Amino acid sequence: MIAPQENASLRQYNSFGLDVNAEYFAAFSKLDDLRELLEWRKRKKLDLLLLGGGSNVLFKGDKSGLVLRNELMGINLVGEDARSYVLESGAGVVWHDLVMHCVKENMAGLENLSLIPGSVGASPMQNIGAYGVEIEQVFEYLDALHLESGEVHRFSHADCQFGYRESVFKRTLKGEYCIVKVAFRLQKEASLKTSYGAIQEELERLGGELNIAKVSQAVINIRQSKLPDPKLIGNAGSFFKNPVVSMEEYAQIKENHPNLVAYPSGEGMKLAAGWLIDQAGWKGHDRGAYGVHDKQALVLVNRGGATGEKLFALSADIIADIEQKFGVRLEREVNMID
Numbered sequence: 001m002i003a004p005q006e007n008a009s010l011r012q013y014n015s016f017g018l019d020v021n022a023e024y025f026a027a028f029s030k031l032d033d034l035r036e037l038l039e040w041r042k043r044k045k046l047d048l049l050l051l052g053g054g055s056n057v058l059f060k061g062d063k064s065g066l067v068l069r070n071e072l073m074g075i076n077l078v079g080e081d082a083r084s085y086v087l088e089s090g091a092g093v094v095w096h097d098l099v100m101h102c103v104k105e106n107m108a109g110l111e112n113l114s115l116i117p118g119s120v121g122a123s124p125m126q127n128i129g130a131y132g133v134e135i136e137q138v139f140e141y142l143d144a145l146h147l148e149s150g151e152v153h154r155f156s157h158a159d160c161q162f163g164y165r166e167s168v169f170k171r172t173l174k175g176e177y178c179i180v181k182v183a184f185r186l187q188k189e190a191s192l193k194t195s196y197g198a199i200q201e202e203l204e205r206l207g208g209e210l211n212i213a214k215v216s217q218a219v220i221n222i223r224q225s226k227l228p229d230p231k232l233i234g235n236a237g238s239f240f241k242n243p244v245v246s247m248e249e250y251a252q253i254k255e256n257h258p259n260l261v262a263y264p265s266g267e268g269m270k271l272a273a274g275w276l277i278d279q280a281g282w283k284g285h286d287r288g289a290y291g292v293h294d295k296q297a298l299v300l301v302n303r304g305g306a307t308g309e310k311l312f313a314l315s316a317d318i319i320a321d322i323e324q325k326f327g328v329r330l331e332r333e334v335n336m337i338d
């Protein structure tokens with residue numbers, strides 16, 4: 001069996017760059033190794049944390065128990081018909097590497113999700129999304145190992161119960177499964193989604209033939225200009241979700257704040273959390289080692305030497321202030337790890 005490392009640093013395994021340790025840490029690249037590690041953990045009665053790229057977690061401090069990093073690799077074409085391909089990817093594959101593979105092979109559907117950090121295995125957890133696309137639109141099925149029995153179960157689209165930055169794995173099945181493989185249905189004929197955000201403008205600037213490679217490049221350029229690179233400044237992307245409110249609540253807030261930024265969402269409206277935080281004066285907020293990014297009000301940053309507890313306290317201050325000013329309670333998108 002792979003021997004778990006004791007008192008291992010997780011600094012390189014979390015995009016906030018927090019200097020925290022795991023009581024035990026191991027990485028696995030085979031299902032049998034995962035099963036053995038789970039047995040070992042059961043015998044020792046340890047807590048478990050599954051980790052991919054660590055780009056959507058905030059460690060509040062050192063982590064007791066066993067931290068397992070998923071390194072299950074492999075991208076395989078497993079199906080094809082006249083219009084589409086089915087591509088399976090190991091959960092440990094870096095998300096952007098999968099997107100680049102699809103762009104190279106001219107398999108359409110993931111290009112708007114270029115450059116989202118993290119692993120393929122975590123992508124269904126919160127139904128990752130950007131620039132008008134969420135993975136549920138291209139998701140085919142996933143395989144997940146039941147942590148208790150060690151059996152692998154297949155989940156269909158309906159089984160995953162996807163929502164906005166949500167899935168069954170964050171709700172009723174939280175902590176019960178390790179996602180080991182995800183399959184996507186990708187199109188031979190691309191239907192490009194270019195109307196969201198600044199994509200159209202960036203495409204015009206790039207010029208030339210319009211194809212999935214060009215859309216991917218436009219998204220990469222926009223993201224690089226707007227979002228801080230976690231290798232340079234610790235962060236986990238958007239810290240908060242965009243709150244969805246009823247039409248009545250929306251009308252009330254809009255009355256006091258006519259410039260409110262919001263989009264229709266189901267029966268209600270999705271408010272731009274970044275706009276609310278910016279309006280409340282938090283953008284660029286500086287507490288020395290940490291604070292709020294100066295270009296992106298949704299992004300909390302570790303400028304070096306912050307602790308998870310402090311970042312968590314900052315997020316709580318923002319939530320309380322937004323609730324007091326707008327009557328809306330923000331929810332954290334990032335997973336808090338005690």
Ligand SMILES: Cc1cc2nc3c(=O)[nH]c(=O)nc-3n(C[C@H](O)[C@H](O)[C@H](O)COP(=O)(O)OP(=O)(O)OC[C@H]3O[C@@H](n4cnc5c(N)ncnc54)[C@H](O)[C@@H]3O)c2cc1C
Pocket residue numbers: 015049050051052053054055056057070091116117118119120121122123125126127128129130177178179180227228229230235236237238335
């Ligand atoms: C700069 C930046 C920009 C970002 N932009 C976006 C964006 O545009 N859209 C978006 O949706 N997200 C975005 N994110 C958030 C993040 O990239 C995604 O949530 C990503 O899917 C996290 O993947 P990960 O492998 O790093 O997950 P981790 O942070 O390692 O894990 C996240 C959660 O999933 C669980 N988990 C991880 N792997 C598995 C598995 N195989 N099986 C079961 N549970 C698992 C973990 O226990 C944890 O609870 C951004 C993050 C950063 C740092």
